[in-house]
Amino acid sequence: MAEPKVNELMEKIVSLCKRRGFIYQSSEIYGGINGFWDYGPLGAELKRNVKDAWWRTMVHHRDDVVGLEATIIMHPQIWRASGHVDTFADMMRECPMTKKRVRADQVEPQSGIAYTFLGAIYNVNMSAALEALDEYVNEYPLTSKSALNKTVLNHRIYDLLKRDFPELRRDELVTEAACLTDVLQREIHIEAFEILLPRGKPPESAQLAAQHYYSVRMGTPTLPKVIGGASAKVEASTDYHPESGVRLGPPRPFNLMLQTWVGPIQSDENVAYLRPETAQAIFAQFKNVLETSRQKVPFGIAQVGKAFRNEVTPRNFTFRSREFEQMELEFFIKPDEAVEAISGSVTPAAELDSRPSPLDTSSWGWEAWHKYWVEQRIQFYESIGLPRKDFVEYWQKPDELAHYARATVDILYKFPFSKRDEKGELMGEELEGIAARSDFDLSQHARFSGKPMGVFDEDLRTAWGKLDDAKKQTLWQRYYENRKRYLTKTARPDETPEKIEKAAKEDADGLAKGQYIPHVIEPSAGVDRLILALLCNAYTEVRTPDDKGKAETRVVMKFHPRIAPNKVGVFPLLKNKPELVKKAQEVRDLLRPHLTVFYDDAGAIGRRYARQDEAGTPFGVTIDFDTLGEKPELLDTVTLRERDTMQQTRVRIADLAAMLLEKVR
């Protein structure tokens, strides 16, 4: 029942975004381009504030995270190592009749009788031509791939014409035969069509389906005559569409990577990809950052930037766009075996309280760090005004995990367009994924680039020497098993089990010498999705009766002051009094170095408040005649109006900047 309202709400938000200059459609004057969006003046400020807040929280306020800004286009090998070129290319098969697509590996097996048609003829009623075609088909059975051999057919028709019309001259026969061949070529459509019918269904329905299929393909208004119709029993085949029964087309890669060419020549050799995520650059530059930042594991590398995916269906306003921005952290940690060697044991994640604090993290394994980052991220969202109750923390089930992940938590936000569960609760859409990716990524890049990605850990080497032999053996064995599992899973054909075993042993021996490939926890958030969540969360309708008692709906964007595009509006009560305007401009100039200020002197004061409410400006400052000293005790004071409560307080201009800064921090 709430369904239509939900869409209404989303439409109102979209409309406000455009009206007030938060978000516009990209290239709108040319009709727009699907899946691309621009941020207007208010949107650009909002987005900057959000990214700044993230950067401050993740990088500036910590000792153990540093930043990186990498290019969007990188060496194409990166995307082979990461698996994107392959895994982003699901094999899809298409039903040629309904154009519905299915994943090639997820077709339900079908049984029944398959009817195979070879093509269709439309409108030809020249006996010689048709007879020639029949003969031709008998001699060269048409298949899905064969085309009509025009020369052979032409000769056949010539012979038949000669038989039936002996009186014609040779040149007349040649012309006539050529003409008929042309007509036949034009009016015949050779294309295999196969449909699977459940046992017991009459063969006519197969024929009818074929006629409809060809009639659409040939663009003819009436049903054509079909060629072929042979039937065969089929058992448990995955080649037919479960709904239509039509034989599926060949599996085709369905690639979500956006491509370009580097250099002026567009050839296969210089294909490059626009990054589908910012993370891979962090892995690729891991060694450089490690060596130049004076960081030691555990530490993180953060990056904010654009990413691109050729989405099948961009939907839900900016939620799924083809060009979008990410805020990603790769937090590198020691493998659990190293933690155990150094600290004696690994703190079980369950023992950490609900808000782990990083006072002593030396005994934290990947589960503890994972839990820690999930909590950190939710606290961040709370700090910019999104209430915890609007989130769903979704722990992916083992069968949903990506091949590289040990655990992934999706932080879902309950958008108005989210689907509802059986109880009618919004299920939420993913804002951020926090994956424990083991040492997969660094290992992949080590293998693909041939450059070592391991680190040397002095603490580990020292600690290892003090372990008893049993402990050494246990840890060695566990590390060895993990490495072997990874190497087996990603093995190339030339990597035999013996080779893999040897490599895994070397890795485990390395651990004993203080060397390992760091594991990683990856909190990866979508900026544009977060902006959308903030817009949805801020959108509030306030119903107030106007002077004439008529109910009026005002929209207030209740952004957290920390991220609001404009922090304060400055208004002279009246525009036509130069002394008020002058004073208001002084206040504006006083505040401007500290905060984003919006100065507005147009229209009635109530209207200006309302305008700022829609823009989400948390505070308004109004300069009146008392400010100028009409009541001497109020000289140099202004009205400070709060957006959400509409409450007004009298404040000294001298106190204004400090007071507001306090509130927007």
Added chain:
RNA sequence: GCGGGCGUAGCUCAAUGGUAGAGUUCCAGUCUUCCAAACUGGCCACGCGGGUUCGAUUCCCGUCGCCCGCUCCA
């Protein structure tokens, strides 16, 4: 990509095979006082392309975009 619906000022909604209209927003002005006040004046539209027609915003075709389903994810 497929199927269904939609497309007229920034917004809400009219009318019409022959000059496209209102409210609101916006802009300018009048106003000594705080929540879209009043008054005066002003700007702005038939998504794009093609066809039928003397003439198309209207009829037809195509295209683009938006919304809803199928698919996917940060």
